[in-house]
Amino acid sequence: MNFQIRPLLLITSIAILSHTQTANANRIGIKMPSEPKLASAPTACKSLDDWNEPTHARRIYGNTWYVGTCGISVVLIATPNGHVLIDSAPEKASEAVRQNILSLGVKLNDIKTILITHEHHDHMGGLASVQAATGAKVLSRSNIVDVLKSGKNDRRDPQFNELSGFDPVANVHAFEDASTITIGDKKIQHLPMSGHAPGGSGWTWQECEKSVCKNLVFADSLGSISDATYRYSAPDSLANALRESSQLVAKTTCDILITGHGTASNLLARLDQKAPLIDPKACLIYAERGAQALLNRLTQEKSEYNK
Numbered sequence: 001m002n003f004q005i006r007p008l009l010l011i012t013s014i015a016i017l018s019h020t021q022t023a024n025a026n027r028i029g030i031k032m033p034s035e036p037k038l039a040s041a042p043t044a045c046k047s048l049d050d051w052n053e054p055t056h057a058r059r060i061y062g063n064t065w066y067v068g069t070c071g072i073s074v075v076l077i078a079t080p081n082g083h084v085l086i087d088s089a090p091e092k093a094s095e096a097v098r099q100n101i102l103s104l105g106v107k108l109n110d111i112k113t114i115l116i117t118h119e120h121h122d123h124m125g126g127l128a129s130v131q132a133a134t135g136a137k138v139l140s141r142s143n144i145v146d147v148l149k150s151g152k153n154d155r156r157d158p159q160f161n162e163l164s165g166f167d168p169v170a171n172v173h174a175f176e177d178a179s180t181i182t183i184g185d186k187k188i189q190h191l192p193m194s195g196h197a198p199g200g201s202g203w204t205w206q207e208c209e210k211s212v213c214k215n216l217v218f219a220d221s222l223g224s225i226s227d228a229t230y231r232y233s234a235p236d237s238l239a240n241a242l243r244e245s246s247q248l249v250a251k252t253t254c255d256i257l258i259t260g261h262g263t264a265s266n267l268l269a270r271l272d273q274k275a276p277l278i279d280p281k282a283c284l285i286y287a288e289r290g291a292q293a294l295l296n297r298l299t300q301e302k303s304e305y306n307k
């Protein structure tokens with residue numbers, strides 16, 4: 001893996017499966033996904049902002065698949081040593097996500113690891129039920145382990161007063177920021193991306209088709225949005241963290257950008273070949289847009305303060 005990011009933080013390799021476990025997994029036969037049958041899937045989305053509207057599963061690149069809804073991305077990274085799911089969409093969408101996973105011909109309990117982008121119900125409200133259905137281990141940034149286990153967001157969250165919480169999640173284990181999650185020969189690099197939420201995460205890994213390998217980046221939200229009382233201009237706010245998250249995304253090697261809300265990267269159109277899937281500048285553009293939105297937000301807060 002040729003990651004451009006080499007954070008100062010210690011890069012820790014989390015071996016998800018021991019050698020013995022890997023052998024067992026192979027013996028029981030973890031099935032790799034195959035193309036879903038389009039005929040049995042819903043037709044085009046009515047709204048790309050609808051978090052719960054089902055849409056069919058799609059290959060993103062190599063062994064990475066889109067199994068989310070019309071409005072919320074959920075990603076399956078398949079490996080012969082156990083599959084990885086990133087995010088779950090809201091609880092209401094759990095059944096649609098499960099059906100998408102099954103439509104690829106894989107078993108739910110072949111998902112061994114679940115990761116998230118950030119602790120807001122639109123992206124992980126269904127995490128408790130997906131974890132229960134799969135029995136997977138949920139790997140979490142240490143600063144939100146208690147949030148996931150309790151189902152209650154904390155007051156550092158810019159949207160705290162407007163968040164609805166979620167069902168408490170079982171089997172949660174902390175990893176160190178900037179770790180590399182290693183499953184067999186698949187390496188998934190963590191990008192610490194606080195700012196939109198305290199526990200925000202991006203993820204990057206490589207997929208190959210034939211001999212053409214691409215760097216995929218599932219970037220967290222860079223939106224500086226909040227409830228009515230939060231101020232990004234307050235001294236203890238997440239503004240600096242958000243700025244750093246933009247900078248991190250901007251310098252990450254990136255061929256295929258995935259965003260939690262697909263509209264932020266025109267994702268479904270790109271997966272449906274209505275726009276170019278691969279764009280090495282996509283992360284940079286996404287990061288610049290996020291940084292500019294934060295500047296606008298701070299300017300707006302200043303002008304409101306001076307009124």
Ligand SMILES: [Zn+2]
Nearest residue numbers: 118120196221
């Ligand atoms: Zn959010």
